[in-house]
Amino acid sequence: MNKFDLRHKYKALRQELSESQIEDLSLAIANQLLKLNIWDKSLYHIFLTIEEQKEINTEYILNILAGKDKNIVISKSNFDDYSMKHYLLTDSTKIKKNKYNIPEPVDGIPIASENIDVAFVPLLAFDKLGNRIGYGKGFYDRFLSNCKPETLKIGLSFFEAEDKALDASVNDIKLDYCVTPNEVFRF
Ligand SMILES: Nc1nc2c(c(=O)[nH]1)N(C=O)[C@@H](CNc1ccc(C(=O)N[C@@H](CCC(=O)O)C(=O)O)cc1)CN2
Numbered sequence: 339m340n341k342f343d344l345r346h347k348y349k350a351l352r353q354e355l356s357e358s359q360i361e362d363l364s365l366a367i368a369n370q371l372l373k374l375n376i377w378d379k380s381l382y383h384i385f386l387t388i389e390e391q392k393e394i395n396t397e398y399i400l401n402i403l404a405g406k407d408k409n410i411v412i413s414k415s416n417f418d419d420y421s422m423k424h425y426l427l428t429d430s431t432k433i434k435k436n437k438y439n440i441p442e443p444v445d446g447i448p449i450a451s452e453n454i455d456v457a458f459v460p461l462l463a464f465d466k467l468g469n470r471i472g473y474g475k476g477f478y479d480r481f482l483s484n485c486k487p488e489t490l491k492i493g494l495s496f497f498e499a500e501d502k503a504l505d506a507s508v509n510d511i512k513l514d515y516c517v518t519p520n521e522v523f524r525f
């Protein structure tokens with residue numbers, strides 16, 4: 339299947355999920371994450387849920403991070419050049435939805451990509467080799483290419499890996515892990 343068809347397939351699968359399934363599966367993913375050896379780091383990037391796209395509810399992961407006193411980084415997308423700016427999440431961070439329904443920080447303390455230790459990555463589909471497909475604008479490929487080589491890149495997915503390898507392009511950055519409600523994939 340090509341990227342276009344895979345995006346279509348996984349968007350459709352998501353749309354079939356009920357609100358209570360989304361909550362259960364999101365909680366299961368957060369619980370799987372607790373099994374990983376990733377909790378001794380300092381700075382964690384997490385995406386904020388696009389509810390309209392039936393994405394994973396990342397509130398559970400935010401709660402884990404807050405409970406462990408971690409520094410949390412959230413991002414603001416620039417749709418002119420498909421780049422992201424990163425800000426520290428604090429008690430005073432104002433969050434506003436952009437026109438694509440992505441909740442974003444209005445402003446705050448900027449953080450450079452190189453300082454991020456762990457990045458949780460949204461995706462539509464992934465394969466058993468650690469390739470991922472997103473919405474197709476390359477936001478995360480650009481962001482992850484600016485991180486340091488040691489930054490742990492952890493995909494989060496409601497669904498299991500595609501059996502056939504996804505064709506990767508030169509810019510695609512591979513994941514280190516992908517976590518689903520039932521499984522942890524290590525690449
Ligand atoms: N929560 C979250 N934040 C994220 C991402 C993500 O996947 N999830 N992204 C990951 O890269 C970036 C945003 N990527 C996006 C890329 C394209 C469109 C977009 O074109 N939306 C259209 C069409 C939607 C559709 O095809 O159904 C729209 O809303 O009109 C939205 C977000 C950065 N932030």
Ligand SMILES: Nc1ncnc2c1ncn2[C@@H]1O[C@H](COP(=O)(O)OP(=O)(O)OP(=O)(O)O)[C@@H](O)[C@H]1O
Nearest residue numbers: 470471472473474475476477478479480483509510
């Ligand atoms: N590091 C980069 N520098 C410049 N262009 C890039 C970079 N990474 C990706 N691109 C471009 O962005 C476009 C979309 O890439 P791709 O189809 O891999 O996105 P995706 O991984 O599905 O989406 P996303 O990363 O937004 O979730 C492609 O045209 C690609 O060439």
